[in-house]
Amino acid sequence: xxxxxxxxxxxxxxxxxxxxxxxxxxxxxxxxxxxxxxxxxxxxxxxxxxxxxxxxxxxxxxxxxxxxxxxxxxxxxxxxxxxxxxxxxxxxxxxxxxxxxxxxxxxxxxxxxxxxxxxxxxxxxxxxxxxxxxxxxxxxxxxxxxxxxxxxxxxxxxxxxxxxxxxxxxxxxxxxxxxxxxxxxxxxxxxxxxxxxxxxxxxxxxxxxxxxxxxxxxxxxxxxxxxxxxxxxxxxxxxxxxxxxxxxxxxxxx
Numbered sequence: 176x177x178x179x180x181x182x183x184x185x186x187x188x189x190x191x192x193x194x195x196x197x198x199x200x201x202x203x204x205x206x207x208x209x210x211x212x213x214x215x216x217x218x219x220x221x222x223x224x225x226x227x228x229x230x231x232x233x234x235x236x237x238x239x240x241x242x243x244x245x246x247x248x249x250x251x252x253x254x255x256x257x258x259x260x261x262x263x264x265x266x267x268x269x270x271x272x273x274x275x276x277x278x279x280x281x282x283x284x285x286x287x288x289x290x291x292x293x294x295x296x297x298x299x300x301x302x303x304x305x306x307x308x309x310x311x312x313x314x315x316x317x318x319x320x321x322x323x324x325x326x327x328x329x330x331x332x333x334x335x336x337x338x339x340x341x342x343x344x345x346x347x348x349x350x351x352x353x354x355x356x357x358x359x360x361x362x363x364x365x366x367x368x369x370x371x372x373x374x375x376x377x378x379x380x381x382x383x384x385x386x387x388x389x390x391x392x393x394x395x396x397x398x399x400x401x402x403x404x405x406x407x408x409x410x411x412x413x414x415x416x417x418x419x420x421x422x423x424x425x426x427x428x429x
Contacts, residue, residue, distance in 0.1 A: 231255050292320045303327065
Protein backbone atom coordinates (compact mmCIF):
# COMPACT_ATOMS: atom_id res chain seq x y z
CA UNK A 176 0.00 0.00 0.00
CA UNK A 177 1.36 3.41 -0.97
CA UNK A 178 0.42 6.88 0.22
CA UNK A 179 -1.95 7.52 -2.71
CA UNK A 180 -3.88 4.29 -2.11
CA UNK A 181 -4.20 5.01 1.59
CA UNK A 182 -5.26 8.63 0.97
CA UNK A 183 -7.94 7.48 -1.50
CA UNK A 184 -9.19 4.83 0.91
CA UNK A 185 -9.48 7.27 3.81
CA UNK A 186 -11.21 9.86 1.64
CA UNK A 187 -13.77 7.31 0.50
CA UNK A 188 -14.30 6.24 4.13
CA UNK A 189 -14.88 9.86 5.14
CA UNK A 190 -17.44 10.22 2.34
CA UNK A 191 -19.20 7.04 3.43
CA UNK A 192 -18.26 4.99 0.35
CA UNK A 193 -16.37 2.28 2.25
CA UNK A 194 -16.99 0.55 5.57
CA UNK A 195 -14.92 0.07 8.70
CA UNK A 196 -14.47 -3.56 7.63
CA UNK A 197 -12.93 -2.47 4.32
CA UNK A 198 -10.47 -0.23 6.13
CA UNK A 199 -9.55 -2.99 8.57
CA UNK A 200 -9.07 -5.49 5.75
CA UNK A 201 -6.79 -3.09 3.87
CA UNK A 202 -4.66 -2.34 6.93
CA UNK A 203 -4.57 -5.85 8.37
CA UNK A 204 -1.42 -6.82 6.47
CA UNK A 205 0.50 -3.77 7.68
CA UNK A 206 3.33 -3.58 8.44
CA UNK A 207 4.13 -7.07 7.08
CA UNK A 208 2.57 -10.38 6.09
CA UNK A 209 4.11 -13.60 7.39
CA UNK A 210 4.18 -16.27 4.67
CA UNK A 211 6.19 -18.68 6.81
CA UNK A 212 9.28 -18.52 4.60
CA UNK A 213 9.18 -14.73 4.14
CA UNK A 214 7.76 -11.66 5.85
CA UNK A 215 6.52 -9.39 3.08
CA UNK A 216 6.96 -5.72 3.92
CA UNK A 217 3.63 -4.15 2.92
CA UNK A 218 4.58 -0.95 4.73
CA UNK A 219 7.59 -0.17 2.52
CA UNK A 220 5.71 1.82 -0.14
CA UNK A 221 4.31 4.04 2.62
CA UNK A 222 7.77 4.57 4.10
CA UNK A 223 9.86 4.82 0.96
CA UNK A 224 7.54 5.34 -2.01
CA UNK A 225 7.98 1.95 -3.73
CA UNK A 226 7.00 -1.59 -2.68
CA UNK A 227 9.44 -4.24 -1.52
CA UNK A 228 11.64 -5.53 -4.35
CA UNK A 229 12.25 -9.28 -4.63
CA UNK A 230 15.81 -10.58 -5.02
CA UNK A 231 15.17 -13.95 -6.69
CA UNK A 232 18.53 -15.71 -6.41
CA UNK A 233 18.50 -18.24 -3.59
CA UNK A 234 14.70 -18.46 -3.58
CA UNK A 235 12.66 -21.19 -5.24
CA UNK A 236 10.33 -20.21 -8.10
CA UNK A 237 7.33 -21.01 -5.91
CA UNK A 238 8.62 -18.79 -3.09
CA UNK A 239 9.12 -15.88 -5.49
CA UNK A 240 5.64 -16.41 -6.94
CA UNK A 241 4.00 -16.37 -3.52
CA UNK A 242 5.88 -13.23 -2.47
CA UNK A 243 4.97 -11.55 -5.76
CA UNK A 244 1.30 -12.48 -5.34
CA UNK A 245 1.33 -10.99 -1.83
CA UNK A 246 2.96 -7.74 -3.01
CA UNK A 247 0.48 -7.32 -5.87
CA UNK A 248 -2.63 -8.25 -3.89
CA UNK A 249 -3.59 -4.58 -3.57
CA UNK A 250 -2.48 -3.59 -7.07
CA UNK A 251 1.10 -2.63 -6.19
CA UNK A 252 3.86 -2.61 -8.79
CA UNK A 253 6.17 -5.63 -8.85
CA UNK A 254 9.92 -5.60 -9.36
CA UNK A 255 11.83 -8.87 -9.01
CA UNK A 256 15.52 -8.94 -9.88
CA UNK A 257 17.95 -11.75 -10.88
CA UNK A 258 15.08 -13.91 -12.11
CA UNK A 259 15.31 -16.80 -14.57
CA UNK A 260 12.71 -18.32 -16.90
CA UNK A 261 11.58 -20.98 -14.42
CA UNK A 262 10.92 -18.29 -11.82
CA UNK A 263 8.96 -16.26 -14.36
CA UNK A 264 6.88 -19.32 -15.24
CA UNK A 265 5.86 -19.67 -11.58
CA UNK A 266 5.12 -15.94 -11.23
CA UNK A 267 3.03 -15.67 -14.39
CA UNK A 268 0.86 -18.54 -13.11
CA UNK A 269 -0.14 -16.26 -10.22
CA UNK A 270 0.11 -12.92 -12.08
CA UNK A 271 -0.79 -13.39 -15.77
CA UNK A 272 0.04 -9.77 -16.63
CA UNK A 273 3.62 -9.98 -15.32
CA UNK A 274 6.43 -9.28 -17.80
CA UNK A 275 9.95 -10.71 -18.08
CA UNK A 276 13.04 -8.99 -19.46
CA UNK A 277 15.61 -11.67 -20.28
CA UNK A 278 18.59 -9.30 -20.61
CA UNK A 279 17.89 -7.50 -17.34
CA UNK A 280 16.68 -10.71 -15.64
CA UNK A 281 13.75 -8.75 -14.22
CA UNK A 282 10.13 -9.75 -13.66
CA UNK A 283 7.82 -6.76 -13.44
CA UNK A 284 4.22 -5.71 -13.20
CA UNK A 285 3.51 -1.96 -13.27
CA UNK A 286 0.63 -0.41 -11.35
CA UNK A 287 -1.35 1.60 -13.92
CA UNK A 288 -2.04 4.25 -11.30
CA UNK A 289 1.64 4.71 -10.44
CA UNK A 290 2.91 8.22 -11.01
CA UNK A 291 5.70 8.95 -13.48
CA UNK A 292 8.63 10.97 -12.21
CA UNK A 293 9.70 14.13 -13.98
CA UNK A 294 13.29 14.27 -15.18
CA UNK A 295 15.57 11.76 -16.82
CA UNK A 296 18.22 9.24 -15.85
CA UNK A 297 20.97 8.45 -18.37
CA UNK A 298 22.26 4.88 -18.20
CA UNK A 299 25.70 4.85 -19.84
CA UNK A 300 27.27 1.48 -20.62
CA UNK A 301 30.99 1.15 -21.39
CA UNK A 302 30.85 -2.11 -23.36
CA UNK A 303 28.29 -4.47 -24.84
CA UNK A 304 29.39 -7.11 -22.33
CA UNK A 305 28.22 -4.78 -19.55
CA UNK A 306 24.67 -4.61 -20.95
CA UNK A 307 22.99 -7.07 -18.54
CA UNK A 308 23.96 -4.89 -15.56
CA UNK A 309 23.09 -1.68 -17.40
CA UNK A 310 19.70 -3.09 -18.37
CA UNK A 311 19.04 -4.17 -14.79
CA UNK A 312 19.44 -0.51 -13.86
CA UNK A 313 17.44 0.84 -16.81
CA UNK A 314 14.49 -1.56 -16.51
CA UNK A 315 14.34 -1.09 -12.72
CA UNK A 316 14.11 2.67 -13.25
CA UNK A 317 11.36 2.29 -15.83
CA UNK A 318 9.31 0.10 -13.51
CA UNK A 319 9.74 2.75 -10.81
CA UNK A 320 8.35 5.43 -13.13
CA UNK A 321 11.49 7.10 -14.48
CA UNK A 322 12.29 8.20 -18.00
CA UNK A 323 15.53 6.51 -19.09
CA UNK A 324 17.94 7.25 -21.93
CA UNK A 325 20.45 4.56 -22.87
CA UNK A 326 23.99 4.97 -24.24
CA UNK A 327 25.74 1.73 -25.11
CA UNK A 328 29.36 0.82 -25.96
CA UNK A 329 30.94 4.18 -25.16
CA UNK A 330 33.94 2.98 -23.15
CA UNK A 331 37.29 4.74 -22.98
CA UNK A 332 39.01 2.35 -25.41
CA UNK A 333 37.45 4.56 -28.08
CA UNK A 334 37.10 7.87 -26.25
CA UNK A 335 35.55 9.61 -29.26
CA UNK A 336 32.46 7.43 -28.82
CA UNK A 337 31.86 8.81 -25.34
CA UNK A 338 32.66 12.40 -26.28
CA UNK A 339 30.16 12.28 -29.13
CA UNK A 340 27.24 11.65 -26.74
CA UNK A 341 28.29 13.77 -23.75
CA UNK A 342 26.02 16.70 -24.79
CA UNK A 343 23.01 14.34 -24.82
CA UNK A 344 24.00 12.61 -21.57
CA UNK A 345 24.33 15.99 -19.86
CA UNK A 346 20.62 16.66 -20.40
CA UNK A 347 19.75 14.05 -17.78
CA UNK A 348 19.37 14.91 -14.10
CA UNK A 349 21.21 11.79 -12.87
CA UNK A 350 23.73 9.54 -14.64
CA UNK A 351 24.43 5.85 -14.04
CA UNK A 352 27.77 4.78 -15.55
CA UNK A 353 28.36 1.03 -15.94
CA UNK A 354 31.82 -0.36 -16.74
CA UNK A 355 33.97 -3.44 -16.30
CA UNK A 356 37.65 -4.05 -17.11
CA UNK A 357 39.58 -1.24 -15.33
CA UNK A 358 36.41 0.78 -14.70
CA UNK A 359 37.71 4.10 -16.06
CA UNK A 360 34.65 5.38 -17.93
CA UNK A 361 32.66 6.80 -14.95
CA UNK A 362 35.62 8.96 -13.84
CA UNK A 363 36.10 10.32 -17.35
CA UNK A 364 32.39 11.06 -17.69
CA UNK A 365 32.13 12.66 -14.25
CA UNK A 366 34.88 15.10 -15.24
CA UNK A 367 32.78 16.30 -18.18
CA UNK A 368 29.33 16.80 -16.64
CA UNK A 369 27.78 18.58 -13.66
CA UNK A 370 25.24 15.90 -12.77
CA UNK A 371 25.71 13.27 -10.04
CA UNK A 372 27.32 10.12 -11.44
CA UNK A 373 26.54 6.74 -9.91
CA UNK A 374 29.22 4.26 -10.97
CA UNK A 375 28.53 0.54 -11.30
CA UNK A 376 31.53 -1.80 -11.61
CA UNK A 377 30.85 -5.04 -13.46
CA UNK A 378 32.52 -8.42 -13.21
CA UNK A 379 33.41 -8.23 -16.93
CA UNK A 380 37.16 -8.48 -17.56
CA UNK A 381 40.22 -10.69 -17.81
CA UNK A 382 42.03 -12.38 -14.92
CA UNK A 383 43.34 -9.38 -13.01
CA UNK A 384 39.92 -7.77 -13.15
CA UNK A 385 39.30 -10.18 -10.24
CA UNK A 386 35.59 -10.51 -10.92
CA UNK A 387 35.00 -6.76 -10.86
CA UNK A 388 37.27 -5.88 -7.94
CA UNK A 389 39.69 -3.94 -10.16
CA UNK A 390 36.84 -1.87 -11.60
CA UNK A 391 35.39 -1.30 -8.12
CA UNK A 392 38.70 -0.06 -6.70
CA UNK A 393 39.30 2.11 -9.76
CA UNK A 394 35.91 3.78 -9.33
CA UNK A 395 36.40 4.26 -5.60
CA UNK A 396 39.69 5.98 -6.36
CA UNK A 397 38.27 8.22 -9.09
CA UNK A 398 40.11 11.53 -9.46
CA UNK A 399 36.83 13.14 -10.60
CA UNK A 400 34.86 14.53 -7.67
CA UNK A 401 31.38 13.40 -6.73
CA UNK A 402 31.40 9.86 -8.14
CA UNK A 403 29.24 7.55 -6.02
CA UNK A 404 30.00 3.83 -6.33
CA UNK A 405 27.70 0.85 -5.74
CA UNK A 406 28.62 -2.81 -5.45
CA UNK A 407 29.86 -5.02 -8.29
CA UNK A 408 27.10 -5.81 -10.84
CA UNK A 409 24.55 -3.96 -8.71
CA UNK A 410 22.49 -2.29 -11.42
CA UNK A 411 19.41 -2.32 -9.21
CA UNK A 412 21.21 -0.54 -6.38
CA UNK A 413 22.29 2.21 -8.75
CA UNK A 414 18.73 2.53 -10.07
CA UNK A 415 17.29 2.88 -6.57
CA UNK A 416 19.85 5.57 -5.71
CA UNK A 417 19.04 7.52 -8.89
CA UNK A 418 15.30 7.18 -8.25
CA UNK A 419 15.69 8.56 -4.73
CA UNK A 420 17.74 11.51 -6.01
CA UNK A 421 14.99 12.41 -8.50
CA UNK A 422 12.27 12.07 -5.86
CA UNK A 423 14.20 14.20 -3.37
CA UNK A 424 14.86 16.86 -6.00
CA UNK A 425 11.11 17.02 -6.66
CA UNK A 426 10.25 17.13 -2.94
CA UNK A 427 8.06 14.07 -3.23
CA UNK A 428 6.76 12.32 -0.14
CA UNK A 429 6.76 8.54 0.17
